[in-house]
Amino acid sequence: MDDFFELEADLKRLRPAPVSAVLTLQIENELLQRPGPIIATAGILAPRQSAPASWLPFGLGLAAAIALFAIALSLSRHAPDSKTVASSPPSAAISTEEFQPSSVTRVVYDTRDEGLLFPNSSPQPLRRTHYQTRETMQWRNPGTGASLRVSYPAEEVVLTPVSFQ
């Protein structure tokens, strides 16, 4: 190999042409657009990031519900300042300043089987099922009889391990 020492040095002095700025920009765009790991799908599904993104509507809905609840609570605390036309005697046993959760419902209105996934981290394939739901949470103030209801659409992706026999 010593015979080639000089030739190797010449080769190393030869520099590959630099990559175009466009290529770097395109890679940057792709990494920004589609962050996160790829899951191999054996051609059954286009790779995409699934579960974390699908919880976004649920999180936003929950945040909106909490915000509305806080506003309602704040309004109810100012209730004694307002004039009332007719009122019943207050009950000492029931706090008039509290909303209590009264019901939570979850209606599934669409279910979609999206096929099998073959993630590298799992020894067996997973079936991906996409649920579209509407969730409704309700609070009630036992003292005033006021109720607060928040309803929002939600999506959920469930990955179920599949075994073949």
Place this chain on the structure above:
Amino acid sequence: MENAARDEDWKMCFTRFGPGLVLFARQWVHSRADAEDIVQEAFVRFWRRQHSIDNKALLYATVRSVALDLLRRDGRRARREAVAALDEEQFREPEFETQDEGQQLLAAAVDRLPSDQRQVVVMKIWNELTFAEIADILAISQNTAASRYRYALATLKKNLQHHG
């Protein structure tokens, strides 16, 4: 902050390895634009899985895999590349930055190497891979990788002496 660090990581990594990766991809396609497309897809796929350059051999294996997938997917492209290979003497985009006639001759000699020898030289010289890594990427033994490298250098030396 972590995202910013990762952002800088991939840019540093690509600045360092990008030119060698494109050179590596050129052995399957004769257009630089196609080679850059291959590198783009491979690098994005690799980085989204790894987020580091610890496994350099895997990066090159990904480039090879994407290139071979591309050729398999598009038979017309393969035929076109085969025709282009026959005509490559007519026009070929430069793969190296050459500063004098000696370097131009050397670059041309590298281009004329048989494909199996050229890819080992490209990985060894401009991508600084070890024979173990090259063997891993090409699914050959280390001895075969070293032999191809030796044959390539011998061919280059012979061609350059012939021109000199």
